[in-house]
Amino acid sequence: MSKKRLSVVVTRRLPDVVETRLSELFDVSLRENDTPMTRAELAEAITAADVLVPTVTDEIDAALIGQAGDRLKLIANYGAGVDHIDVATARQRGVLVSNTPGVLTDDTADMTMALILAVTRRMAEGMAVMQKGDWQGWAPTALLGGRVGGRRLGILGMGRIGQAVARRAQAFGMQVHYHNRRRLHAEIEQGLEATYWESLDQMVARMDVISVNCPHTPSTFHLMNARRLKLMKPEAVIVNTSRGEVIDENALTRMLRAGEIKGAGLDVYEHGVDINPRLKALQNVVLLPHMGSATLEGRIEMGEKVIINIKTFDDGHRPPDQVVPSML
Incomplete structure (x- = not known):
C-alpha cells in the first residue's frame, strides 16, 4: 500500500x-x-x-x-x-x-553593488533627464557623481551576503570595513581585506558608503536610527538590500531632504509597500521594488x-x- x-x-x-x-x-x-x-x-x-x-x-x-x-x-x-x-x-x-x-547570496550582493554604483554615479537622475527629454548634450560639469574606487565601504552584517558584497567591493577598489555580532575568523577577514569595527557608531562616522546586510531581529530594529544616521558624513550614502526595519525610514527621509546625507539606495522599506511619499519624491535616492533576489x-x-x-x-x-x- x-x-x-x-x-x-x-x-x-x-x-x-x-x-x-x-x-x-x-x-x-x-x-x-x-x-x-x-x-x-x-x-x-x-x-x-x-x-x-x-x-x-x-x-x-x-x-x-x-x-x-x-x-x-x-x-x-x-x-x-x-x-x-x-x-x-x-x-x-x-x-x-x-x-x-x-x-540568493550572489543575486542580492550584485544588486547591492548596483545600488552603490547607481547612487554614487547619480544614475537615477540621469535616467530622469533622458526620460523627460531634457538632455541638451554632454557638459563638463553635468551630473557629476563620485568615483567608488578608494571609498570606504562599511558593511553592517557580515554573513553570506555581506561577505559577497565585500568581494565585489574589493574588485571595485573599495576599502572594506564591517560591523558584525561576532568578528570573522582571521583567515576570512584577511581574504576579504576587511577591517573590523566593534563599535558601530565609530564605523558609521568614518564611512563613505554604508551597506545594510543584516537580518531583521528585535536587536536590529532601527539599528540605523536617527542618532546613528546623524553620525554619517554629509557626503556619505547608504544602501539597504536586507530588511527595511533596520533603518528608521522617516529619520532617513528627513536627513536626505536636508542634505545631511548625500544619497540612498533602497530595495526594502520599513512598512512594506507603504513608502514615505516624501522619500519617493527625492532625486538623491534610488528606490527599487524589492528586486534584490529577483x-x-x-x-x-x-x-x-x-x-x-x-x-x-x-x-x-x-x-x-x-x-x-x-x-x-
Whole structure:
C-alpha cells in the first residue's frame, strides 16, 4: 500500500518548473493569482495542510499558528528570512520551520553593488533627464557623481551576503570595513581585506558608503536610527538590500531632504509597500521594488530547496534547512 501524499499549500505563485515538481511529489494546492493570501485564507490553509509554503508577504504569527490544529507539521518557507514567522511558537506546537538560505547570496550582493554604483554615479537622475527629454548634450560639469574606487565601504552584517558584497567591493577598489555580532575568523577577514569595527557608531562616522546586510531581529530594529544616521558624513550614502526595519525610514527621509546625507539606495522599506511619499519624491535616492533576489535562477533554486526540505521531512528526517529559535 502506497503512503498517502502530503498535503501542501503554497501561498504565492512560484516559477512553473517549481510548481510542476511540487505537484508531481505532493498533494498540492497552488495559488491561482499572484496576490498575497488574506488573513482568512491563511487561517484556512494552515488548518487544511500538512505543510504550508509561505513567503515574506505572509505574516505567520502566534495567533495564526494557534489556529493550526494538529495537522500542520512543517512550515517550509520560500525565502531565507523568517522574521515573518513566529518560529518559537511553531516549535512549541511541534511545527518545524525551514527556509532557503544561500541561494540568493550572489543575486542580492550584485544588486547591492548596483545600488552603490547607481547612487554614487547619480544614475537615477540621469535616467530622469533622458526620460523627460531634457538632455541638451554632454557638459563638463553635468551630473557629476563620485568615483567608488578608494571609498570606504562599511558593511553592517557580515554573513553570506555581506561577505559577497565585500568581494565585489574589493574588485571595485573599495576599502572594506564591517560591523558584525561576532568578528570573522582571521583567515576570512584577511581574504576579504576587511577591517573590523566593534563599535558601530565609530564605523558609521568614518564611512563613505554604508551597506545594510543584516537580518531583521528585535536587536536590529532601527539599528540605523536617527542618532546613528546623524553620525554619517554629509557626503556619505547608504544602501539597504536586507530588511527595511533596520533603518528608521522617516529619520532617513528627513536627513536626505536636508542634505545631511548625500544619497540612498533602497530595495526594502520599513512598512512594506507603504513608502514615505516624501522619500519617493527625492532625486538623491534610488528606490527599487524589492528586486534584490529577483533572478529566475535564484527563484528556481529557492523552490528546489523548499522541495528538498519537504521531501526530507516526508521521508522521516530533519529538513536540511530547519530553523530553530536559537539560530535567530
